[in-house]
Amino acid sequence: MPVSLTERLKDLIRREGAISLHDWMKAALYDPDGGYYQRADRTRWGREGDYRTSPERSELFAATFALYFARLSEFDDLTIVECGAGNGSFASGVLSTLREQSPSIFARTRYIVYDVSEDARRRARERLAEFADRVEFYSDLVSLDRGIYFANELLDAFPVHRVLKTEKGLSEFYVNIDSSGEFGWTTGPLSTPRLSEFCSAHLPELANGQVIEINLAIDDWFAQVAKRLEHGFVITVDYGAEAGELYDPVQRPEGTLRGFSRHGFVDDLLAQPGEYDLTASVNWTQVKASGERLGFQVIEFASQDKFLVKAGLLDQLEYRLSRAESEGQKAALTIGAREMILPGGMASSFQVLVQKR
DSSP, X not given: OOOOHHHHHHHHHHHHOOEEHHHHHHHHHHOTTTOGGGOTTOOOBSTTSSBOOHHHHOHXXXXXXXXXXXXXXXXXXXXXXXXXXXXXXXXXXHHHHHHHHOHHHHTTEEEEEEOSXXXXXXXXXXXXXXXXXXXXXXXXXXXXXXXXXXXXXXGGGSOOEEEEEETTEEEEEEEEEOTTSSEEEEEESOSOHHHHHHHHHHOOOOOTTOEEEEOHHHXXXXXXXXXXXXXXXXXXXXXXXXXXXXXXXXXXXXOSOEEEETTEEOSXXXXXXXXXXXXXXXXXXXXXXXXXXXXOEEEEEEEHHHHHHHHTHHHHHHHHHHHOOSHHHHHHHHHHHHHHHSTTSGGGGOEEEEEEO
């Protein structure tokens, strides 16, 4: 019988000592045999899963982005690389919209689904079967002369380091095994000099006792994208804040690390690795700076609701309402639009960043 991820992590800690949250979280999310995103026996998306992303909440999200992509493509062939594509719901919405509303652009569209999860790629392949002549599937990033790299709720899913400011300086949180044999927290020296370098270069002054998360993987991901995209756009959608707000010791003294299961918060983040989603809010100041170092200029940065309105969501709503075949379809469209654009709704807590090189 296979050894569970929990037992394998405990064995690792017993042999080698406490491991950083980053390494523990990487295993909990991406371990090939037990990581949350790799498991074929879990329903992660939608009402029956642990969370709902914007594509599941409203078809207007993908439809609006589809025509936004089309405008960015100008007269060139449109190549879209969706990073962390999940079950393919966004890709399906984009391709369906282009086929119906911009058939000439659809005929020139190449859509690349990238996801490290074999299970996600399998689900996406099934969902996108009707677009088989337009879609390619990869477990690694691909190189483009020109195109669009798009990532919706990807950056927040990268493993993070958890750091504590003390009177003596910075220390890092590690995962150990407590006296009862369960996972528990401990602190120790920083696991990599990149953490202190990052704090010195990018963060405001921290308060004693303040806990923060640092997502070094964002810089690594952007560097990989920059190596593979000669000309084009990087569009990231996620929830987060600029560094001054994100690391405010009054608003977020304990950081933003949290877990989700069945649309609710997880009380003990260390209890069952591989059983729930783990996430931390994105530092948009960092994302912008990563792009700028690599030659990407910020074109747009706005809350998701404002971005979608500007990009044409209301036009899409009107178009789809006029073609709805039932009152139920009309109600679903209207409710979805409200979730996407009403102040205080889900979309207002997300941001969209568009960068170009």
